[in-house]
Amino acid sequence: MKMNGAGVWLRGISGAVMAFLYLPILVLTVFSFNDSRLSAVWQGFSWHWYGVLWHDAALLAAAANSLLVGVLSTSLVVLLGLPAAMGLERLRGKGVRVVETIFLLPLILPEVMMGVALLLFFVMVRWPLSLATVVIGHAAFNLPVVVVLVRARLQKLDPRLEEAARDLGASAWETFYRITWPLIRPAVLGAALLAFTISLDDFIVTFFVAGPGSTTLPLRVYSMIKSGLSPEINALSSLLVLLSMGLVGLSLVLQRR
Amino acid sequence: MLAPGLLWTALFCLLPILVVLAVSFATRGTYGGVLWEFSLENYRDLLHPLYGRILGQSVLLAAMTTGLCLVMGFPLAYYIARLPPRRQALWLVLIMIPFWTNFLVRTYAWIFILRTEGLLNTLLLQLHLIQAPLDLLYSNEAVLLGLVYGYLPFMVLPLYAAIERIDPALIEAAWDLYADRWSLFRLVLVPLTKPGIIAGCVLVFIPSLGAFLTPDLLGGARSMMVGNLIQHEYLVARDWPLGSALSLVMMLIVTGSIVWYLRAQAPRDGERGAG
Numbered sequence: 195m196k197m198n199g200a201g202v203w204l205r206g207i208s209g210a211v212m213a214f215l216y217l218p219i220l221v222l223t224v225f226s227f228n229d230s231r232l233s234a235v236w237q238g239f240s241w242h243w244y245g246v247l248w249h250d251a252a253l254l255a256a257a258a259n260s261l262l263v264g265v266l267s268t269s270l271v272v273l274l275g276l277p278a279a280m281g282l283e284r285l286r287g288k289g290v291r292v293v294e295t296i297f298l299l300p301l302i303l304p305e306v307m308m309g310v311a312l313l314l315f316f317v318m319v320r321w322p323l324s325l326a327t328v329v330i331g332h333a334a335f336n337l338p339v340v341v342v343l344v345r346a347r348l349q350k351l352d353p354r355l356e357e358a359a360r361d362l363g364a365s366a367w368e369t370f371y372r373i374t375w376p377l378i379r380p381a382v383l384g385a386a387l388l389a390f391t392i393s394l395d396d397f398i399v400t401f402f403v404a405g406p407g408s409t410t411l412p413l414r415v416y417s418m419i420k421s422g423l424s425p426e427i428n429a430l431s432s433l434l435v436l437l438s439m440g441l442v443g444l445s446l447v448l449q450r451r
Numbered sequence: 452m453l454a455p456g457l458l459w460t461a462l463f464c465l466l467p468i469l470v471v472l473a474v475s476f477a478t479r480g481t482y483g484g485v486l487w488e489f490s491l492e493n494y495r496d497l498l499h500p501l502y503g504r505i506l507g508q509s510v511l512l513a514a515m516t517t518g519l520c521l522v523m524g525f526p527l528a529y530y531i532a533r534l535p536p537r538r539q540a541l542w543l544v545l546i547m548i549p550f551w552t553n554f555l556v557r558t559y560a561w562i563f564i565l566r567t568e569g570l571l572n573t574l575l576l577q578l579h580l581i582q583a584p585l586d587l588l589y590s591n592e593a594v595l596l597g598l599v600y601g602y603l604p605f606m607v608l609p610l611y612a613a614i615e616r617i618d619p620a621l622i623e624a625a626w627d628l629y630a631d632r633w634s635l636f637r638l639v640l641v642p643l644t645k646p647g648i649i650a651g652c653v654l655v656f657i658p659s660l661g662a663f664l665t666p667d668l669l670g671g672a673r674s675m676m677v678g679n680l681i682q683h684e685y686l687v688a689r690d691w692p693l694g695s696a697l698s699l700v701m702m703l704i705v706t707g708s709i710v711w712y713l714r715a716q717a718p719r720d721g722e723r724g725a726g
Contacts (some may be wrong), residue, residue: 208530209525210576215549215603218560221570226564232615234563234573244619278456285453296457300464307698310685311467314695318470334463337456378657395553398663402685415555419562419668428563431556446544 195434205320219435226428243429250327256414259325263400263410264393267332272386274333275340280374282341283348298342300335309402310333316403323405331403332396343388384438384448468702475695483689493696500570504681506700509676512591512666513659516598520522520606520655521648523599528610528641532617550604558668561597589671597665602658606651613647614640618707646715653712657705677701 227242246344247253278297286292300308312331316323351374359369397412404413418427475493478486484527496502506615531542551556564570565587587593621643627634641648670676673685677697684694 203532204526207523207526211527212545212605214523214600216473217544218564218600219549219552221558222556222563227571234568234570272457274459277452281453288541293453293457298462298622299460299468302705302709303464303468304657304678304698304701305469306661306663306681307471307702308464310694310698311471311687312463314470314691315467315475330463334460337460341456346682354528361640371564389550399553403556412553412555415553415559419555419559423562427559431553431559434553434556438551438553439548 216377222428223432223435225257226432228425228426228428232424240366243432245423246426247433252409253411253414253430256409256411259408260394260411263328263332264390265326266329267336267393268386268390270333271328271336271340271389273381275337275385276382277345278337279344279348281311282345298338301338301342309399312399313402323403323408325408327406328400328410331399332393335396335399336392339389339392340382340385343385344378344381347378351377354408362422368426380448384445385440386447387445391438391445395438398410453506457482466689471695471698474692475699477692479690483691485691490692493692496693497696497700502697505675505680506673506677509678510704512598512674513656513662514597515595516602516659516675517606517652517655518602519595519599521652524603524606524610525648529614530609530610532614539615544607546604546607550593554601554664557601558597558664561593561600561669565593588669589632589674591670591674593669594662594666594674594676597669598659598662601662601665602655605654605658607635609650609654610644611645611647613644617643641705649712653708656708660704661701 195217224245225234225236227239227241228236229242230237246362254425276352282290282293282297303311309331312327312334313323314328320325353379355373360366364372396410399417400410400413401416404410409417415427415434418424418430474485474520476489476491478488478490478492480486497506529537531546534542553707561655562569566572567584567586567588569588571587572581575581576584621639622635625639628639642672661678662676663682666674666679667682669680678701681694681701684690684697688694
């Protein structure tokens with residue numbers, strides 16, 4: 195009977211914590227359909243604010259920038275991270291821990307620290323802040339994401355598969371292309387998707403290293419929030435919630451395969 | 452194969468940190484910028500009561516966030532770990548969705564709810580529970596709420612992983628031996644899930660300490676945290692040497708807690724080997 199009492203108690207708390215996690219997102223979405231400028235009083239259903247989004251030129255430009263940064267930085271981290279993960283997997287000896295730590299560094303650093311360090315670095319080497327510096331910043335903090343996820347998959351591979359290919363006369367490149375790549379492809383795609391999602395969502399590092407004309411979607415949302423609230427932000431937020439859910443769902447599916 | 456990636460991280464992460472280190476020992480130029488004259492003044496300035504107060508307040512807010520996340524996260528993680536496997540997977544995905552939702556959006560949701568003309572005040576006024584709107588936003592409490600909301604998933608996931616590994620027979624044995632709920636928690640659950648508790652605490656403490664957006668959007672002038680102070684020194688006051696010294700102190704606290712975490716995690720492998 196004691197167990198049952200504890201069970202009810204636990205279920206109540208767990209339900210309350212879940213409500214705490216979801217209610218804010220839920221009310222935000224509901225009120226994005228509100229037909230009113232005074233955003234907290236319900237006036238009836240409307241798609242109005244989604245229409246406003248569609249005609250917001252500054253917002254669309256920021257979204258285009260975000261997409262460009264996401265695609266470029268993700269391509270970069272896959273090209274750098276895939277060989278790095280394979281190299282780490284083959285590395286033996288004392289150096290492994292040091293190399294690992296260097297790779298993980300961007301994950302350990304507080305984001306604000308990463309942002310100011312990159313800003314200071316770009317200023318010192320006189321590299322003007324632009325969309326390029328944003329791409330570099332994103333590729334810097336996303337590299338460990340790809341390295342860690344791809345390496346986790348590599349560790350699960352049966353080494354005999356590659357050995358067999360080599361024994362049968364395949365070159366190193368052929369072994370990679372015909373044996374290793376098909377086996378790790380889902381993990382690489384999942385990691386790329388995750389890196390892309392993180393890039394789309396990043397605010398802090400972008401905030402420090404973005405120059406004039408390189409406003410991304412989160413930077414635009416931030417200035418919208420700062421300059422006075424409008425139900426337009428609710429509509430935009432709901433779309434972003436939907437987008438992250440879709441991307442994460444896809445990434446989970448890819449990594450599970 | 453390692454070289455390009457290693458070079459990339461060295462160039463765009465390690466080197467920038469070294470630049471921050473160097474600048475933290477330099478002097479501020481008259482119009483911002485950096486004069487390369489060695490000085491310890493930036494670190495001495497950190498002892499100024501104003502900075503000390505913000506640093507202390509940040510550590511306190513981060514610690515309170517960690518404590519609240521632990522209190523809320525433990526029962527939830529325990530509940531999920533005891534569900535049938537298929538429902539466990541569902542609940543875990545439900546925990547991960549807010550975790551992957553844009554942080555700005557999640558913070559904005561609280562502005563929408565808490566501000567003077569916000570949802571909560573509107574609701575309370577309509578129900579005649581209050582006569583005038585309450586000042587809920589722009590306070591330390593709002594920042595705390597935003598931080599807990601933002602980082603709760605970081606606590607639940609490692610706690611779940613630790614609780615899920617406990618042999619249910621151990622819990623049954625405790626009940627059979629007439630343990631009450633508190634003894635079960637203190638004598639069985641806590642010792643067995645210690646690595647998970649520490650992992651969750653470190654994972655919540657680190658981003659809370661370095662928080663920028665939450666205090667920036669939900670906090671008032673008096674709820675500044677280190678992240679905001681660093682941003683202020685760099686972008687507004689343009690005192691890069693002082694900003695650099697501040698970032699390094701923050702990095703040291705973070706690195707310190709990670710080292711502590713790794714130390715605490717280490718014995719677990721030994722235990723597993725023995726068992």
